Amino acid sequence: MCTQWITDEKHKLEKMLYIADSFYRLNDIQINKEKSELMMRAKKRRHRYSHNYNNKILIQFGRDHIHIKAKHPYEPTRILGVHFNIENDNRYLISKIKAEVDHLTNLMYKKKITDKHILYIFNCIIIPRIEYWSQVTVLSKKDTENLIIPFRRMFKNKLKFARMVPNAILDNPYIYGYRNLYENQLQTKITEFSIQLNDTGVLGKVTQICLKLLQVQLWSSTNLVQKIPFDKIPRSMKNNYLLNMSLLCKDNNISFNIINRNEFSNIDGRKVPLTDVVNNKFYSEFRPTLRKNFIMFLDQVISEDKSRLLLWADIVNKYYYPQGTIKGSKEAKWYKHLKQLITADGYNLHDYIKQLFTTYFDNVEDSHPYDIKQKDRSLVATYNSRHNSFLLEKIHKFNNDDSVVLKHFISDFSVSTIDHTFVSQCDNPQYNANTFTKGSICTFIAHHQHLVPLLTARKFTKEKIKENHYINYNVFNLFDIARKKFKLSQSSLSNSHVTTTHQHDNIILDILEPSPSRNKLLIIQRTLAACNNPNRYIFEFYMDGSLINLASEQCSISCSFAQLQNTFDIPEVEFSCTVEKWPSAYRGELLAVILALIVVLPNSKVMVKTDSLNIILQFEQLKKSRFSQSAREYFKTNNNFLWNVLIRIITKLNLLVEIFKVPAHADCVGNNYADKLTKDAHFDQDNHILFKSDATTMKLLPQWNGITIENKLRRFIRTVGYQKSPDSFFQNCLTAFSQHPVIIKE
Numbered sequence: 001m002c003t004q005w006i007t008d009e010k011h012k013l014e015k016m017l018y019i020a021d022s023f024y025r026l027n028d029i030q031i032n033k034e035k036s037e038l039m040m041r042a043k044k045r046r047h048r049y050s051h052n053y054n055n056k057i058l059i060q061f062g063r064d065h066i067h068i069k070a071k072h073p074y075e076p077t078r079i080l081g082v083h084f085n086i087e088n089d090n091r092y093l094i095s096k097i098k099a100e101v102d103h104l105t106n107l108m109y110k111k112k113i114t115d116k117h118i119l120y121i122f123n124c125i126i127i128p129r130i131e132y133w134s135q136v137t138v139l140s141k142k143d144t145e146n147l148i149i150p151f152r153r154m155f156k157n158k159l160k161f162a163r164m165v166p167n168a169i170l171d172n173p174y175i176y177g178y179r180n181l182y183e184n185q186l187q188t189k190i191t192e193f194s195i196q197l198n199d200t201g202v203l204g205k206v207t208q209i210c211l212k213l214l215q216v217q218l219w220s221s222t223n224l225v226q227k228i229p230f231d232k233i234p235r236s237m238k239n240n241y242l243l244n245m246s247l248l249c250k251d252n253n254i255s256f257n258i259i260n261r262n263e264f265s266n267i268d269g270r271k272v273p274l275t276d277v278v279n280n281k282f283y284s285e286f287r288p289t290l291r292k293n294f295i296m297f298l299d300q301v302i303s304e305d306k307s308r309l310l311l312w313a314d315i316v317n318k319y320y321y322p323q324g325t326i327k328g329s330k331e332a333k334w335y336k337h338l339k340q341l342i343t344a345d346g347y348n349l350h351d352y353i354k355q356l357f358t359t360y361f362d363n364v365e366d367s368h369p370y371d372i373k374q375k376d377r378s379l380v381a382t383y384n385s386r387h388n389s390f391l392l393e394k395i396h397k398f399n400n401d402d403s404v405v406l407k408h409f410i411s412d413f414s415v416s417t418i419d420h421t422f423v424s425q426c427d428n429p430q431y432n433a434n435t436f437t438k439g440s441i442c443t444f445i446a447h448h449q450h451l452v453p454l455l456t457a458r459k460f461t462k463e464k465i466k467e468n469h470y471i472n473y474n475v476f477n478l479f480d481i482a483r484k485k486f487k488l489s490q491s492s493l494s495n496s497h498v499t500t501t502h503q504h505d506n507i508i509l510d511i512l513e514p515s516p517s518r519n520k521l522l523i524i525q526r527t528l529a530a531c532n533n534p535n536r537y538i539f540e541f542y543m544d545g546s547l548i549n550l551a552s553e554q555c556s557i558s559c560s561f562a563q564l565q566n567t568f569d570i571p572e573v574e575f576s577c578t579v580e581k582w583p584s585a586y587r588g589e590l591l592a593v594i595l596a597l598i599v600v601l602p603n604s605k606v607m608v609k610t611d612s613l614n615i616i617l618q619f620e621q622l623k624k625s626r627f628s629q630s631a632r633e634y635f636k637t638n639n640n641f642l643w644n645v646l647i648r649i650i651t652k653l654n655l656l657v658e659i660f661k662v663p664a665h666a667d668c669v670g671n672n673y674a675d676k677l678t679k680d681a682h683f684d685q686d687n688h689i690l691f692k693s694d695a696t697t698m699k700l701l702p703q704w705n706g707i708t709i710e711n712k713l714r715r716f717i718r719t720v721g722y723q724k725s726p727d728s729f730f731q732n733c734l735t736a737f738s739q740h741p742v743i744i745k746e
Contacts, residue, residue, distance in 0.1 A: 021062020269299035542670030545588020560677035
C-alpha cells in the first residue's frame, strides 16, 4: 500500500500526518514511519537549490518524530511501479528501460528459441513493461529507436540477417508483426491523454487547472489543447507532460474539437494575438516581458484605425501597462523588434496585418440583414449555389411575396484590387441562365433573406459607382460573406418550415443540424405527439441499415425506420436517410435506432426490431451500466459518437427501450419494408443527416486531419501507423540498397 500526502507547507503536512496516525492507531494498523520518503521542491538560484538535500528534516508524524532526508529533485521515487522526480527528468527512466532491454536481449542471445518466441517476448513482455513505466513520460522517436537497437541486432542475428537489412522489414506489420515502440507510444499516449482530458473526476479537474496555469505561463490566448504557440517546447519545460502530449498530437495530425468551452476556454477580449503575427523566436525571447506588461494581443499596441503602430509613449500611458515606467524613457527591446516585424517603415503596418482587422464584415452574424420594410434600392450581394459564386446586384423592384427583383452588375476579378472590386452594370439579357429579362436589363429574383446589403441607394449615387466602377470591398470577402448569409438564411427557413410547441427543449433541434431530413423528423415527431394513446405511448419500430460500394467513391450508408403497428391507434410513419463517414452497415443500423427514438414522446415505451445482433449485444451492455459511459469506455467503442448520442436521448427523454432480433431477409413484413426503404435511400443523397458537434456529452473529441474519430481510438491510430509502414518499408529498402548495392555475377 502506498499513500501520498501533497501540501505546500510543513505544518500542513504534519497536521495531515497527525490525522493519518490517529486513523492507524484506531484500526490497529502497524506502519514503519522510518520508511517514509519526502519529495520537496526548493527555490533555485543561480543553478543552486536553496535547500541542502544532504541535511535531514525533523517532521512530527502523529505522536512520533522522524528525521527524514528529502530526495534530490533529480532522484526518482517509485509510486505503484512508476518512477517520479521533482524536475520531471526522464534520464532515470531511459536508463531503466535500456537496462531491461539489454538484460532480456542477453538472455535470448544464449537461448535456442525461434523467431516466434522472440516476438512473443518482445510484444507481450518488453513493450507492456515500457508502456507501464513511461505512463507520465513522452519519449522522443530518437530515444525509442536507440532503446531497441540491442534487440533489433539480436533479432537479425537469430534470423541470420545482415546488420544492413532495413529495420522496416521488422517494423512492417504484414511480415513479422513486430510492435514498433514509437508507434505503440502514440497509440497509448494519445488514447490516455484523450481519456484524461474527458475525465469528470479529480484527474480531469487537476488537468484543467494545470492547462490553465500553463496557458498563463506561456502567455497564450488559446487553450493549449487547441493550439500550441510554438513548434518546439521551451528548454525550461522540455519534460512537461501536458506540453509534450499536445505537441505529440500536433505532430501526428491529431487535433481536438472542444465541445465544453467553459472548461477549455480561451482568453477573449481582443482580436489578433501576437502569436499570430510574430515568429517563435520573438515570442520565446520576450514572453516573460510581455506577460509582465500584460500585453498579449496586437490590438493593444496599434492605433484605433488598425493602420499604424503606437508610439512608445502611447503604450506606456496605456492603463494596462504597469505603473512606474517613466514617460519618454528609452524604447523597450521587445518594442524595437516588434516594429521591425510588423511595420513597413517603422510606423505603418504591413498590408497583410491590416487585413486581419477588416471587421466590417468579420462574420455574417455581425452584419445587418437587409430590411425590406425600408424599401431601399441598395447595392447587394447574393450567393449562387448552382455555380458556387457570388453576384452583385442593385434592387430594381419589390414583389408582394417578400422577394425582390435585382438588377445584375458584373464584377471583374482581373481589374479588382485588394480593397476595391470593379463593378459595372450588365446590359446583356442573356448573361445568366437564371435571369429573366425585361427590355435590355439583366434581372432576376431572390429572397430578401439571401441579400447582403453593401451600399444604400443614396450612397451608391453619392459615390458615383456607375461612373467610377469601384466599391471598397474585397472580392474574396464578398464571396465568403454571401455564402455564409445564404447558408444561415437556409437554416432559418428550414427552422420555420416546421414548428413545435417546445422548440427550446426539443431533442431533434439539440442534436441535428438544419436539413430537409431534420424537417421530416420534426413532422413525424409532431404526428406521433398528436395521437391519443391510453397505453402510454407504446411504439414498435422496424429498422434497417445498409452499406453499398465500400472502398469506392460511390460508397453510401443508409438507414430507415418504420412504425407499421396500429394496435394502439398510433399513426403509421416511415423515414429514411443517408449518413457520411466511417462506412459500415453497423453504423446504419445504429443510426436508425437513434432517429427512431428522437421522434417519440418523453416517458414512452419503445420496441425496436432489428436484424443486427451486434446492436443488441452492445445495447444490453449499456443497460447493465444504466446507460452511463466513462471516457475510457467511450474510446473503446466503435461508432462511439452515435452510442453516446443514444445514451443522451434515452436519459433525457426517460425512455423504456427494448430491442428484439428479427431474422434478416425472411418472411417478416416490417423488416422487409424497412429493408426496401433503406435500399431506396441510397439514390437520394441529398436526404442526409448531420449531427451537431455538441450532440455528445463528452468535453472534447479527438480529430484526425479535421475528421472526428468515431471508432476505437487506439485501433484507429494503429491503423494509421500501418498505412505508413508500406511507404517506410520501400523507402528504407531503397536507401539500404543504394548504400550497399548488391552485385550479381553470372
